[in-house]
Amino acid sequence: MGTCVKHRLTRQRRIILETLRGVTCHPTADELYNMVREQLPRVSLGTVYRNLELLTSEGEVRTLDSLGSRKRYDGNMHPHYHIKCVECERVGDLAKDVVPMIDMTAVQAGGFKVLNLQLDFSGLCAECQKKRESVTSES
Amino acid sequence: MGTCVKHRLTRQRRIILETLRGVTCHPTADELYNMVREQLPRVSLGTVYRNLELLTSEGEVRTLDSLGSRKRYDGNMHPHYHIKCVECERVGDLAKDVVPMIDMTAVQAGGFKVLNLQLDFSGLCAECQKKRESVTSES
């Protein structure tokens, strides 16, 4: 069952994890790569991808692959949902208790055994709401 | 606001729509391309993509881009949720009323104005449950 590979705590792995944990946004691999490069100018994008995959499989971070075509990464392991702005793609967090509990055992899933659910909201962030209002009043 | 382009009902567009409507699975563009080729051997994958995008923008079909890295397409426009098998990637439908209603206006979304929600379940389809059982009993 469990993998028996001993992973090493390299400078790259440590800084990638620290950087992701240090932000509240949900960066793409490329965005994180650019952040990490401030401390590790010679790091490669491949290393960022490899570490994000490894850290995900170890349960240290989360990979969000339902928020668009590019994967995003989340250093916050507390259970929570996400909301994405349909205009600027900004992704925000939603504490789990702001959403009514869904009883997974009660979901009739046509032969499926329900294991997990992914609940993603979309909407307009505060900033884009303002933008839309000012555009409307102009015209 | 509205686009004013007159779209033509080409043989390709009609067959792509009919084929998608005729299946209850949620094929990827490539899978649909292979189905459509039985009737249109010379159709191109690009045409399939272009029509799926156009049909989506016209509200004729739905594009599911949260079920994995590849987009899937759904000809069933009745509101419903999806459940994906974590093992074989099969995607099933879930009538909306099997899931407790979520009051979107009640969701406290940190400055966001909630417009929509995407609720995707994952689990094990009946077939993969059986497979797992037989594997467990063997060992």
Next chain:
DNA sequence: GTCGTTGCAAACGGTTTGCACCGTC
């Protein structure tokens, strides 16, 4: 006849991978 659509093939963009060198344990 107009102009939206097609087939083809090349381009694109995010992600993965093969490889020789590097550095953690």
Next chain:
DNA sequence: GACGGTGCAAACCGTTTGCAACGAC
């Protein structure tokens, strides 16, 4: 020193796009 990890670059793969010919209206 063994072997997991890295930087680099090329490969990969789903999707998009430019273009000249085609065909629905």
